Amino acid sequence: MGELVAVEHVTLDGVMQSPGRPDEDTRDGFTAGGWAGPYTDAVAMEQVGKHMATSSALLLGKRTYLDLYGHWPKQTDGNPFTEVLNNARKYVLSTTMTSLPWQNSTLLTGVDEVPAVKERLDGDLVVLGSGVLLASLGAMVDRYVLSTYPLTLGEGRRLPWPAGTFELVSSVPTGTGVIIATYARTTS
Secondary structure, eight states, rough: OOEEEEHHHEEETBOSSSSSSSSSSSGGOOOOOOTTTGGGOOOHHHHHHHHHHHHEEEEEHHHHHHHHHHHHHGGOOOOHHHHHHHHHHEEEOOOOOOOOTTTTTTEEOSSHHHHHHHHHOEEEEESSSOOHHHHGGGOOOOEEEEEEESSSOOOSOOOOSSSSSEEEEEEEEOSSEEEEEEEEEEEE
């Protein structure tokens, strides 16, 4: 059995909304999307690869699933994450979806199904993005891998933190000022 691991990109003020592209998530009139791009470097990419290597499956909310599906299956540039994401087992928690178009996808209709999925896996069950899903998972998350970027936005949806205490397991600084830190839950 693996752990439930949230892998997230956040600003210093905790914003996790739309790190990848300006149009990724414009809810609530958010216009600062794409903020993570200028900070990508070889160290960050190496760390992402390490975390993907320990995962058995992804757990995604509807919005993140549809956003990833809208991009990754169409990539033909040889990006190593294309094959990984397309071939990964994907569990999608949604109460409104009835079918999942992306290969290797399984629909979950409630958070109560997550512990059984985690129990069946040899590696970690990784949550990417999916802030609404993270809020509903609460203390079920065993570990957080946070890439914290050296900027503040002053607006946007923030990482939902459940009550509890955490231990710093590791931290890696990148050449662009991003700190990639792993925190393990010690109490709920």
